[in-house]
Amino acid sequence: MTGRLYGLGVGPGDPELITLKALRILQTAPVIAYPAPDDGDSLVRAIAAAHVPPGRVEIVIRTPMQPGRFPAHDVYDRYAAEIAAHLAAGRDVAVLCEGDPFFYGSFMYLFERLAPRFPTEVVPGVSSLTAGAAAAGLPLASRNGTLIVVPAPLEETVLADRLAAAESAVVIKVGRHLDKVRRVLRRLNREAAAIYVERATMASGRVLPLAGVADGPAPYFSLILVPAEAG
Amino acid sequence: MTGRLYGLGVGPGDPELITLKALRILQTAPVIAYPAPDDGDSLVRAIAAAHVPPGRVEIVIRTPMQPGRFPAHDVYDRYAAEIAAHLAAGRDVAVLCEGDPFFYGSFMYLFERLAPRFPTEVVPGVSSLTAGAAAAGLPLASRNGTLIVVPAPLEETVLADRLAAAESAVVIKVGRHLDKVRRVLRRLNREAAAIYVERATMASGRVLPLAGVADGPAPYFSLILVPAEAG
Numbered sequence: 356m357t358g359r360l361y362g363l364g365v366g367p368g369d370p371e372l373i374t375l376k377a378l379r380i381l382q383t384a385p386v387i388a389y390p391a392p393d394d395g396d397s398l399v400r401a402i403a404a405a406h407v408p409p410g411r412v413e414i415v416i417r418t419p420m421q422p423g424r425f426p427a428h429d430v431y432d433r434y435a436a437e438i439a440a441h442l443a444a445g446r447d448v449a450v451l452c453e454g455d456p457f458f459y460g461s462f463m464y465l466f467e468r469l470a471p472r473f474p475t476e477v478v479p480g481v482s483s484l485t486a487g488a489a490a491a492g493l494p495l496a497s498r499n500g501t502l503i504v505v506p507a508p509l510e511e512t513v514l515a516d517r518l519a520a521a522e523s524a525v526v527i528k529v530g531r532h533l534d535k536v537r538r539v540l541r542r543l544n545r546e547a548a549a550i551y552v553e554r555a556t557m558a559s560g561r562v563l564p565l566a567g568v569a570d571g572p573a574p575y576f577s578l579i580l581v582p583a584e585a586g
Numbered sequence: 587m588t589g590r591l592y593g594l595g596v597g598p599g600d601p602e603l604i605t606l607k608a609l610r611i612l613q614t615a616p617v618i619a620y621p622a623p624d625d626g627d628s629l630v631r632a633i634a635a636a637h638v639p640p641g642r643v644e645i646v647i648r649t650p651m652q653p654g655r656f657p658a659h660d661v662y663d664r665y666a667a668e669i670a671a672h673l674a675a676g677r678d679v680a681v682l683c684e685g686d687p688f689f690y691g692s693f694m695y696l697f698e699r700l701a702p703r704f705p706t707e708v709v710p711g712v713s714s715l716t717a718g719a720a721a722a723g724l725p726l727a728s729r730n731g732t733l734i735v736v737p738a739p740l741e742e743t744v745l746a747d748r749l750a751a752a753e754s755a756v757v758i759k760v761g762r763h764l765d766k767v768r769r770v771l772r773r774l775n776r777e778a779a780a781i782y783v784e785r786a787t788m789a790s791g792r793v794l795p796l797a798g799v800a801d802g803p804a805p806y807f808s809l810i811l812v813p814a815e816a817g
Contacts, residue, residue: 364716371607374597374712378606455716463725470723477720479787481605481710485595485686489708492701494694499740501748504733517732520751556710 358386358442360473361449362456362466364480368557368576370405372481380478381406384449386441388414388434390461398576399451412446414438418461428464435468442473455482459506459527484525487552487578491562496523500583507532507579515539522583529579531572536579537565545581553577589617589673591704592680593687593697595711599788599807601636603712611709612637615680617672619645619665621692629807630682643677645669649692659695666699673704686713690737690758715756718783718809722793727754731814738763738810746770753814760810762803767810768796776812784808 361380366372373381381387381403391397397415400407416434419427438448456462456477469475484504488495496502503521505514507529518524518539526536529551540546549565554576565579592611597603604612612618612634622628628646631638647665669679687693687708700706715735719726727733734752736745738760749755749770757767760782771777780796785807796810 362720364712364720366605367710369607371610372605372710374603374605375609376600376602379602455712455720457719457725458716459727459729460725463728466723466725475723477723479598479603479712479716479720481595481686481712482716485689485710485713488688489593489595489686489710492697492706492708494688494691494697496690496735497694498690499737501737501740502735503752504727504735506730506732508730509732517752521734521748 356445357473358445358447360438360442360469360475361447362452362462362475362477363449364452364455364478365399365403366481367454367483367486367555368402368560370402372486372556373403373406374478374480377478377480378406380449382408384411384447386412386414386446386448387451388416388438388448389451390416390418393417393419399453402453403451412441431464431468435465438465439469439472442469452480454486455480458482458484483527483555483576483578486555487525487580490555490560491550491552491580493550493580493582495525495580496583507536511535511539515543518543518545518581524581526579526581528575529573529577530575533568533573534570540565540579540581545584548582548584550580551577552580587676588704589676589678591669591673591700591706592678593683593693593706593708594680595683595686595709596630596634597712598685598714598717598786599633599791601633603717603787604634604637605709605711608709608711609637611680613639615642615678617643617645617677617679618682619647619669619679620682621647621649624648624650630684633684634682643672662695662699666696669696670700670703673700683711686711689713689715714758714786714807714809717786718756718811721786721791722781722783722811724781724811724813726756726811727814738767742766742770746774749774749776749812755812757810757812759806760804760808761806764799764804765801771796771810771812776815779813779815781811782808783811
């Protein structure tokens with residue numbers, strides 16, 4: 356019997372926003388794995404900290420965070436092999452994912468390598484998308500409005516095209532792209548209504564009108580909600 | 587002291603996909619409210635059933651479900667007044683919401699009426715969006731891809747425009763619009779890759795390729811995942 360691979364959404368930051376299902380698996384899986392920057396603490400490990408029993412095998416997936424680049428495939432090949440060894444030995448492995456595993460998460464790189472070979476279950480979590488809207492008190496979308504999710508690293512003209520393609524928008528991965536996003540929204544006449552949300556549901560979280568945010572880089576875990584225009 | 591209004595996301599269907607926070611509030615709020623069709627059982631009340639202690643005051647928000655129409659404003663005026671009476675008397679009220687309160691939820695109609703007058707907190711939940719992707723084993727979006735959420739009731743040409751505006755798409759509220767959505771996706775050459783998800787994470791849930799779904803109306807709680815084209 357091989358073990359089972361779990362992609363475990365642990366929610367956007369507040370440890371209380373984990374689901375009962377993720378909690379149950381977290382408390383029983385003998386092996387947990389989670390991403391962390393090259394040198395530094397893992398955010399998702401911190402979110403889950405209160406729920407991880409002692410004595411678990413822990414695999415720290417060190418992924419170099421280089422602005423504008425994605426981790427190389429060989430990094431995931433290596434960690435997939437390490438996880439596969441546990442699964443082949445019959446041990447369940449829970450991969451902790453910030454927010455939801457399939458909403459812009461790096462879990463997909465492990466999923467595509469391991470799901471064809473081992474029983475795999477993805478446990479959805481509360482995403483930063485809806486957590487940001489809740490923190491801001493701003494409905495994401497309603498009725499027959501469309502909603503587009505746009506990563507801030509996109510090139511300026513693409514960003515503008517995409518933002519104009521739906522009634523409501525959420526710009527994610529704002530980080531060092533804040534000034535560019537603001538410029539685009541201003542040109543579309545939508546800066547005034549936009550709300551900036553930093554680290555939604557975390558103790559250090561902030562919500563404020565985009566117009567009130569200082570220029571310069573923002574944290575990676577920030578997003579901008581662009582509500583539908585009244586009318 | 588007035589009571590506190592909660593918009594409580596209880597997740598997409600599986601009772602285990604409720605968050606610890608929603609569970610805590612659900613178990614302590616003296617009054618709960620939830621939508622239900624004109625004559626029939628409330629889906630969200632069923633999702634929360636295992637977690638609702640006996641002896642709660644329950645407000646059933648009866649909203650006429652007429653295809654293609656949204657409930658009239660006076661319905662929400664009336665229920666907002668009923669909820670306001672509890673809040674004014676110092677009783678917390680938890681409004682149960684399928685999925686997430688601000689992701690195409692009817693909670694926004696109560697929120698806009700009550701949040702200006704009473705302390706209000708929105709507790710985000712696992713949305714059908716990420717639950718559907720998890721059930722299908724299909725990442726929603728990754729890297730710098732854009733993701734658009736498109737309600738199926740939209741007019742055919744609008745639907746086609748919106749679907750073409752992002753790399754990945756999710757069509758929600760499929761219901762009686764299944765044939766129209768299929769026609770549009772076929773024209774865009776994206777039917778073959780599309781995955782149909784019915785009642786994600788519920789015991790009665792189904793996942794299958796759109797091409798394998800029979801013509802005719804689908805349940806309201808179904809969605810179609812349209813992955814990014816390879817390349």
